[in-house]
Amino acid sequence: MNTLENLMGATEELYTLLLCLNRKVFSHDDIIKRLSIPPSHAKVIFHLHCGGEASVSEIAKNLSISKSNMTPIIDKLIQENLVERFTDPNDRRIIRVRVTEKGHEFCLKQREKTKKHLEEKISSLSPEELERIKDLAKELNSIFSKIE
Structure with missing residues (x-):
C-alpha cells in the first residue's frame, strides 16, 4: 500500500471512529448536561x-470565537471567579487571561465526571476488550502527540 492509500485509509478510519465515539460515548447532550456553564465558556476555560495564560486575541483565534463575543x-x-484578567508585563496594551484556582478545580472536576461517564459507557466490555482499548488508546496518544 502506498503513502496516499495509507493516508486516505487512516483518514477514513479516524473519521468513522470519531462519528462512533460521538454517537456512542460523547453525545453532545450528555456533555452539556455535565457542564454547569455554557459550552462556549467551557471551551475558554479548558483552553486556558x-x-x-493567553491574550484575549489568542484565545479568540485559537477557539474561532470573535473578539466581540x-x-x-x-x-x-x-464574575464566577474561574479566570482572571491581567495586563501583560511586557506590553501594557495587551490584556491576558489565566485560570484561577477555582477554575483549575472546575476543570479537574469536569475531567473526573467525564472519566466516570466513560467508565459507565465501556463497563459492559470484556476484560480483553478493555485491555485492548487501553493499549490502542495509549498507542494513538503516542502517535498523535507527534502532530503539531
Whole structure:
C-alpha cells in the first residue's frame, strides 16, 4: 500500500471512529448536561487550563470565537471567579487571561465526571476488550502527540 492509500485509509478510519465515539460515548447532550456553564465558556476555560495564560486575541483565534463575543464570555468567567484578567508585563496594551484556582478545580472536576461517564459507557466490555482499548488508546496518544 502506498503513502496516499495509507493516508486516505487512516483518514477514513479516524473519521468513522470519531462519528462512533460521538454517537456512542460523547453525545453532545450528555456533555452539556455535565457542564454547569455554557459550552462556549467551557471551551475558554479548558483552553486556558490546558494551554496556560493567553491574550484575549489568542484565545479568540485559537477557539474561532470573535473578539466581540470573547469579552462577555471572559466577563462572566471572571464574575464566577474561574479566570482572571491581567495586563501583560511586557506590553501594557495587551490584556491576558489565566485560570484561577477555582477554575483549575472546575476543570479537574469536569475531567473526573467525564472519566466516570466513560467508565459507565465501556463497563459492559470484556476484560480483553478493555485491555485492548487501553493499549490502542495509549498507542494513538503516542502517535498523535507527534502532530503539531
